[in-house]
Amino acid sequence: MAIRSHRRTERYAARAGVITLSAILAVGYGAAVGDGGLPGAATAHASTPSAAPGVAWFSSSELRLGDHGREVRDLQERLLELGYWLDSADGEFGGLTYHAVIALQKAAGIDRDGIVGPDTREALNNGVRPSAQSSYANAIEIDLERQLLLVVSDGEVVKTFTTSTGSGETYESRGEQHVATTPKGEFTVFRGVDGWDTGPLGKLYRPKYFNGGIAVHGYTSVPAHPASHGCARVSIKAMDWLWESGHLDNGSVVVVR
Structure with a gap:
């Protein structure tokens, strides 16, 4: 564990500048100053996760915003396979990958932290994805x-x-x-x-x-x-x-x- 932490520290220190959550999520997103909508009553209904067929994703590394490389690309490809939206599998853990991981965590009912740890890896390996409640075309x-x-x-x-x-x-x-x-x-x-x-x-x-x-x-x-x-x-x-x-x-x- 200490060796992994040391290597992670070295890898992050080698990058130019400090990567922050807000900075990465804002890249390419433009600017906005508000949010529209009218009031109304609402109740919630949970969807039921279902397993998707395919090859399980077995990475053992913790992955998070700012990481890059082969394991990130594998993560992205697995998310795409399960239907979690991404624009591409480019090996860079940026804002869109973060949002896709959050979507998976929501569907699995686990902590929504955007970090690929043990629970999120289990959800990936189990092929968790939400089920539809409507039958429209x-x-x-x-x-x-x-x-x-x-x-x-x-x-x-x-x-x-x-x-x-x-x-x-x-x-x-x-x-x-x-x-x-x-x-x-x-x-x-x-x-x-x-x-x-x-x-x-x-x-x-x-x-x-x-x-x-x-x-x-x-x-x-x-x-x-x-x-x-x-x-x-x-x-x-x-x-x-x-x-x-x-x-x-x-x-x-x-x-x-």
């Missing part, structure tokens, strides 16, 4: 309890994203008090803005509105817990993928549960 499911956004096709989850929804806290907008919640129910996407959309609570990146002022949108901060005014946040690059994939086109079904 194409739908987006937002799991409030696990804070996951699922792309569903014919009742099967094809992509999994970490999300952050209504915080449950009280806030003021236009002189009125509201509670930041994400209403439960089935909705359809009715409008999208291809760029930054400025609302009464700030700027939203490429929002897809499905319930009044509540949208799925990109944001620079997507914590592992509920933190929005009611919208479902994803990373900037994740939102770009959702736009390009067509899964949030107008008329698409959004199930909040």
Whole structure:
């Protein structure tokens, strides 16, 4: 253990500068100053993890934000195999890999720390992934309890994203008090803005509105817990993928549960 710690210290010391969580997560994400959404009542419903077939991932090393190399690439390939969204397996443990690990940890019901330790390795080896609750040909499911956004096709989850929804806290907008919640129910996407959309609570990146002022949108901060005014946040690059994939086109079904 001491040797491993010493080698890790040497490896980190050899890097130019200090890598911080906030700095890496912000790379390429743009800037935002708020979060939109309207108040409403919400309850949570847990999804049930299911095992995915395939070769198990057996790495024994602890991996975290800032690491790089073959083991990180293996991690990324396993996450992609299980449907956790990443843009590529490049061997760099950056913000998108961190978010994919968080999504796996949420699905597995383990600590959401973004570090690949024993529990997370077990989830990888067991092929943990969330199950869909709807049987639509194409739908987006937002799991409030696990804070996951699922792309569903014919009742099967094809992509999994970490999300952050209504915080449950009280806030003021236009002189009125509201509670930041994400209403439960089935909705359809009715409008999208291809760029930054400025609302009464700030700027939203490429929002897809499905319930009044509540949208799925990109944001620079997507914590592992509920933190929005009611919208479902994803990373900037994740939102770009959702736009390009067509899964949030107008008329698409959004199930909040």
